[in-house]
């Protein structure tokens with residue numbers, strides 16, 4: 001696994017690297033954690049076959065399944081991925097999680113979202129990046145709004161959680177929204193000479 005000090009996709013605190021087979025165990029452990037499962041939408045326990053098949057599906061084609069690692073290292077802080085490319089809602093869907101509670105609320109999530117948006121709008125042709133999350137997922141709303149997303153609307157009774165139908169919120173950022181952001185871009189941190 002490459003330990004990059006001048007990564008292609010990065011923020012101020014983290015860099016995004018391709019998910020490798022070696023990461024499957026960490027991924028499986030994460031998605032079997034009740035907190036991640038609840039908020040990120042993994043509604044049943046996953047075994048090795050399911051985790052490997054998830055990796056195989058995301059490893060090929062035009063999806064971008066990245067691990068969030070701290071700058072200068074390859075620790076598995078979490079994942080962030082662009083998928084559902086060009087579906088009925090257009091653009092690309094973004095999903096993510098930060099595994100450990102002690103690493104949440106420290107800005108890693110927002111930094112990873114910024115890096116992914118720079119990749120989606122700066123290196124790919126996307127016009128729109130969107131996501132759907134539980135209406136009660138305040139940390140996610142905060143992180144995504146800070147990164148420039150707008151709440152588009154509520155999908156009533158979208159998800160079933162713990163025996164109850166829950167509303168979700170759909171959020172998106174369009175290319176012009178991203179262009180208007182006044183912050184450093186992923187490539188501002190990279191060394192090209």
Ligand SMILES: CC(C)(COP(=O)(O)OP(=O)(O)OC[C@H]1O[C@@H](n2cnc3c(N)ncnc32)[C@H](O)[C@@H]1OP(=O)(O)O)[C@@H](O)C(=O)NCCC(=O)NCCS
Pocket residue numbers: 035036039040094095096097098099103104105106107108109110111131132133137138139140142143146
């Ligand atoms: C959503 C998630 C990726 C954000 O990552 P993160 O590293 O915690 O994000 P950040 O630290 O950049 O920002 C989190 C924000 O939520 C706030 N926050 C944390 N706990 C909160 C709570 N219980 N209620 C309200 N806000 C909360 C933090 O203070 C921070 O906002 P601020 O910096 O404006 O104060 C992470 O919380 C996570 O993995 N959640 C579980 C999976 C999930 O919900 N995925 C998103 C669905 S697509």
